[in-house]
Amino acid sequence: SKGQPLKGKNVLISAGPTKEAVDAVRFFTNHSSGKMGYALAEVAKQLGASVTLVSGPVQMDPINGVELIQVKTAQEMYEAILERFDDQDMVIKAAAVADYRPKNPSQQKLKKKSESLVIELERTKDILKTIGEKKENQYLVGFAAETDDVLYYGRQKLDKKNLDAIVINDIGNLNVGFQSDDNEVQVITKTGQEKSVTIRSKHEIAQQLFDIFIEDMMGEAK
Ligand code: PMT
Numbered sequence: 001s002k003g004q005p006l007k008g009k010n011v012l013i014s015a016g017p018t019k020e021a022v023d024a025v026r027f028f029t030n031h032s033s034g035k036m037g038y039a040l041a042e043v044a045k046q047l048g049a050s051v052t053l054v055s056g057p058v059q060m061d062p063i064n065g066v067e068l069i070q071v072k073t074a075q076e077m078y079e080a081i082l083e084r085f086d087d088q089d090m091v092i093k094a095a096a097v098a099d100y101r102p103k104n105p106s107q108q109k110l111k112k113k114s115e116s117l118v119i120e121l122e123r124t125k126d127i128l129k130t131i132g133e134k135k136e137n138q139y140l141v142g143f144a145a146e147t148d149d150v151l152y153y154g155r156q157k158l159d160k161k162n163l164d165a166i167v168i169n170d171i172g173n174l175n176v177g178f179q180s181d182d183n184e185v186q187v188i189t190k191t192g193q194e195k196s197v198t199i200r201s202k203h204e205i206a207q208q209l210f211d212i213f214i215e216d217m218m219g220e221a222k
Pocket of ligand 1: 016031032033034035036037074093094095096097098099124125126127128129141142143144145146169177178179180
């Protein structure tokens, strides 16, 4: 129906950062607040979808009527998403997932010993790439945070990860992207559309994004 175009659809959204242990008290993380992903979950719910929100550690209130799966590490986020992927109609990956984690996190607190300390890192699993390879009918959306040549790198991720759309944040601009209440994004779809959504609240950005994705999905179904 008009007001609820996602009625009967399952939508999974990832949000927030991941935390990767260095030792018993320290970890690597990033600046993601979860605001963008939570805004997407709220709008998906308003559009009638059954929404699952897989969230890294954030200071956000749960959303009424949205299933919240809380995870900490990139590995936990990978498992939570892979477990649920087959049932989804749409998956949007707004989370800022660690690309590397400490290879041998210490169970104890690391002691100060020498002047410098080397921590070996290993790659985490690429969630988007994995689900891009498994994808059947799911509409798959990635996010990208880039500081330079944003459209060029965005297009590369769209192709390499078999996405239907990519949303690119220019995080070189400090008023938008990580943590801010507002955002400004560019969207590229597999069908060749390129759209800019100028600065506005993350909630309004989420509404604009769903307009673009839903139109694109319907176009494909025709
Ligand atoms: O949370 P906020 O403070 O509101 O900020 C929003 C945001 C800037 C975090 C968000 O809008 C955003 O851009 N998220 C993606 C950030 C990111 O990690 O970009 P990336 O270019 O490193 O990763 C690209 C894509 O691959 C993302 O969809 C990411 O979820 C995914 N990825 C990355 C690594 C990994 N191991 N698995 C993945 O699936």
